[in-house]
Amino acid sequence: GENVEQHPSTLSVQEGDSAVIKCTYSDSASNYFPWYKQELGKGSQLIIDIRSNVGEKKDQRIAVTLNKTAKHFSLHITETQPEDSAVYFCAASNKFYFGSGTKLNVKP
Amino acid sequence: EPEVTQTPSHQVTQMGQEVILRCVPISNHLYFYWYRQILGQKVEFLVSFYNNEISEKSEIFDDQFSVERPDGSNFTLKIRSTKLEDSAMYFCASSEQENTEAFFGQGTRLTVV
Numbered sequence: 138g139e140n141v142e143q144h145p146s147t148l149s150v151q152e153g154d155s156a157v158i159k160c161t162y163s164d165s166a167s168n169y170f171p172w173y174k175q176e177l178g179k180g181s182q183l184i185i186d187i188r189s190n191v192g193e194k195k196d197q198r199i200a201v202t203l204n205k206t207a208k209h210f211s212l213h214i215t216e217t218q219p220e221d222s223a224v225y226f227c228a229a230s231n232k233f234y235f236g237s238g239t240k241l242n243v244k245p
Numbered sequence: 246e247p248e249v250t251q252t253p254s255h256q257v258t259q260m261g262q263e264v265i266l267r268c269v270p271i272s273n274h275l276y277f278y279w280y281r282q283i284l285g286q287k288v289e290f291l292v293s294f295y296n297n298e299i300s301e302k303s304e305i306f307d308d309q310f311s312v313e314r315p316d317g318s319n320f321t322l323k324i325r326s327t328k329l330e331d332s333a334m335y336f337c338a339s340s341e342q343e344n345t346e347a348f349f350g351q352g353t354r355l356t357v358v
Binding site for chain 2: 168169171173178179180181182183186188226233234235237238
């Protein structure tokens, strides 16, 4: 089965700085990689996803990069804001094997 | 905006009792999923459901678990005889196709005492 590793487990940044969260996966057949944001007391919400036929995707302050050869993908958040504070999960494949989560704290 | 709804938001049950967690997926979605998240741990896949049958399940989804789509709109997860270690947040999700965005519900917090 798929194994997804996510780092770091916690990340603190100053407002306005960039944040990067990294994930690796084991199954080379995986071809769909979503990122979810989980705020306290709420369900996970998709913030961006990427498919294995592209290397990078950007949506305003959020970008995801994928290196299929190395089997890793990363979430980049630029110009962070306090409302970006949440737990972020990466996932791989249609079964959505999740990483262990990164608690992002953006300090004002 | 369409959303996945789950009820109840919090369920407390005695060990050994049966519980049914309910979900209403987005109406035009064809794939349905249950996940659980034990406090402080990662989200774990339990089961996926398509065309009125289980398409895949994880090791966690043993004989104590079952899923059903009783009436074409609800999607339920039943735990027959709850154990203390079943205490977790249970998330339902649905997607239009197999490899497309999954929409998650708000979760049901199950506490087994």
